[in-house]
Amino acid sequence: MDEEHSLNLSVPILRALLDLLPGTLHVKDRAHRYCIVNRNYLERWGARADEVIGRTSVEVFGDLFGVDADRRNDEVFASGKALPFYEVTYPDTRGGSIVLWATKVPIHDENGAVTHVLTFSLDVTPLKRMQQQLDESEQLRSAIVEHSLECFITADEDGRIVAFNSAAEQVFGYSRAEALGKPIGEVLHTTERRRATGRNAVRQRTRALLERSGERFETLGARADGKIIPIEISLVEIPLHDRRLFTACVRDLSEQQRAQAELERQRQELYQSERLSVLGTLAAGISHELRNPLSVVVSHAKLLEAELAADRPQPRVGAIVRAAERCAAIVSAFLDQSRSGPRRVEQFDLAQIIHSALDLTAHVLREQNVALNIDHVQTGLTVQGNPHQLSQVVLNLVLNAIAAMQEGASPRELAIANQLNESGDAVELTVGDTGPGIAPELRERIFDRFFTTKPAGAGTGLGLAICRDIVSAHGGSISADQSPQGGALFRVRLPVSDRKQQAETGATMNAS
Ligand SMILES: Nc1ncnc2c1ncn2[C@@H]1O[C@H](COP(=O)(O)OP(=O)(O)O)[C@@H](O)[C@H]1O
Ligand SMILES: [Mg+2]
Known part of the structure; x- marks a missing residue:
């Protein structure tokens, strides 16, 4: 051994080495007195070497280090083993705190007895603070992602799902455990085309999807139950130092598209009813124009009939008179119907209203091969209200019945009846058909505004809603039931008009 070189580790060199250490170091004897301290130690705790050496930490620093510091030294003295x-x-001199990683090593004499304990510590406070900030920002991030209303789905470079928040669970119907590890192309698509299945298709889709990172686009998603839903994706790539992640922020567009479709449907309905109202106004104008020439035809045909009848009966002229009279009846029923006029309240016979509605629909009934049963329509049941509005109710019910029977096989029968109820305070009008009827669960909903089962353009879903409005305004009620033949049976109940008052009105009319 080279004596000269081994002696090179002289005290000044050791001293210098100790001072170079990146942490604090001290050596204490059995009585807890400092024997050696390095420069870092003195700087860290703000003391000079001559104040420290030969004294205990309590003497120098008071209770700064607490009782545990000396207790750990005692442990090492007792066991003779190092503390990892x-x-x-420890409290900081500036009122904060310092976190240290420390280790203790026993120093033995030549007999193996522990004479001193060396303590070395590293200040990890900045590290700790960083860790804490990282933890906090991670907590914040996961709270935001977890409670977000939007779906967050993160995939690794291979497209395997590595994070799936609870909004994604709700929208896609997979639990997080089920979703993790799946290729992202299994839940998100990049094309609007029909969904291809199979491992290859999924792999291709996953690749195509990841290539669109940085984009925001609308596409389709596949739920766990196989349902395809419209979605909007904003895809970002997150480059980490050793790998890349892709996060898709996904919004379910189903509700939005439903709302849009509903809006569009309502707009179409508005166009349709606008068109009907224009046509209605035109038709009313035409009817009005027809009325005068028709009355000329009727009166002259009657005169002709009377003149000719003197010689011999003329059946042909009679046919002209009846046809012309029928035309006039249709025209005036139509005008009655279309005239919005003042909302006058009148007393009128319910039968009159039924007949006026049938006048207007006679040709449809004929065309559709519908037999009419009005055996139980009786005259003399008087109600009070607006006859135009109430005949609109009957008209709507009749048109709905005809429409319902259009699909089904013959025989088709429309049965209209009216009667006084048992207690005599209400009249009941029924319209029954031999159509498919109305499912019990729909019998209330059909009265909702815009409820229709007819294709767009054919129905507005307003007819029955308007009927209910009108009947309620008259103090009555309307309901749907099943007819004895299995079709629909609509029942309108109206309070019977005051008979006494009716009698009086009759009397004054006769007197005048
Ligand atoms: N007589 C009937 N038989 C079967 N279903 C009917 C009948 N009348 C009405 N309905 C149902 O009620 C719905 C609403 O009727 P309505 O309010 O008149 O609107 P619309 O006729 O425009 O559809 C219809 O679409 C149809 O499904
Ligand atoms: Mg209708």
């Missing part, structure tokens, strides 16, 4: 790195927190 442990974490310890």
Whole structure:
């Protein structure tokens, strides 16, 4: 051994080495007195070497280090074994705290007895603070992602799902455990085309999807139950230092598209009813124009009939008179119907209203091969209200019945009846058909505004809603039931008009 070189580790060199250490170091004897301290130690705790050496930490620093510091030294003296790195927190001179990683090593004399304990510590406070900030920002991030209303789905470079938040669970119907590890192309698509299945298709889709990172686009998603839903994706790539992640922020567009479709449907309905109202106004104008020439035809045909009848009966002229009279009846029923006029309240016979509605629909009934049963329509049941509005109710019910029977096989029968109820305070009008009827669960909903089962353009879903409005305004009620033949049976109940008052009105009319 080279004596000269081994002696090179002289005290000044050792001193210098100790001072170079990146942590604090001290050596204490059995009585807890400092024997050696390095420069870092003195700087860290703000003391000079001559104040420290030969004294205990309590003497120098008071209770700064607490009782545990000396207790750990005693442990090492007793066991003769080193203490591996442990974490310890001391108050800072500036009122904060310092976190240290420390280790203790026994120093033995030549007999193997422990004479001193060396303590080495590293200040990990900045590290700790960083860790804490990282933890906090991670907590914040996961709270935001977890409680977000939007779906967050993260995939690794291979497209395997590595994060799936609870909004995604709800929208896609997979639990997080089920979703993790799946290729992202299994839940998100990049094309609007029909969904291809199979491992290859999924792999291709996954690749195509990841290539669109940085984009925001609308596409389709596949739920766990196989349902395809419209979605909007904003895809970002997150480059980490050793790998890349892709996060898709996904919004379910189903509700939005439903709302849009509903809006579009309502707009179409508005166009349709606008068109009907224009046509209605035109038709009313035409009817009005027809009325005068028709009355000329009727009166002259009657005169002709009377003149000719003197010689011999003329059946042909009679046919002209009846046809012309029928035309006039249709025209005036139509005008009655279309005239919005003042909302006058009148007393009128319910039968009159039924006949006026049938006048207007006679040709449809004929065309559709519908037999009419009005055996139980009786005259003399008087109600009070607006006859135009109430005949609109009957008209709607009749048109709905005809429409319902259009699909089904013959025989088709429309049965209209009216009667006084048992207690005599209400009249009941029924319209029954031999159509498919109305499912019990729909019998209330059909009265909702815009409820229709007819294709767009054919129905507005307003007819029955308007009927209910009108009947309610008259103090009555309307309901749907099943007819004895299995079709629909609509029942309108109206309070019977005051008979006494009716009698009086009759009397004054006769007197005048
Ligand atoms: N007589 C009937 N038989 C079967 N279903 C009917 C009948 N009348 C009405 N309905 C149902 O009620 C719905 C609403 O009727 P309505 O309010 O008149 O609107 P619309 O006739 O425009 O559809 C219809 O679409 C149809 O499904
Ligand atoms: Mg209708």
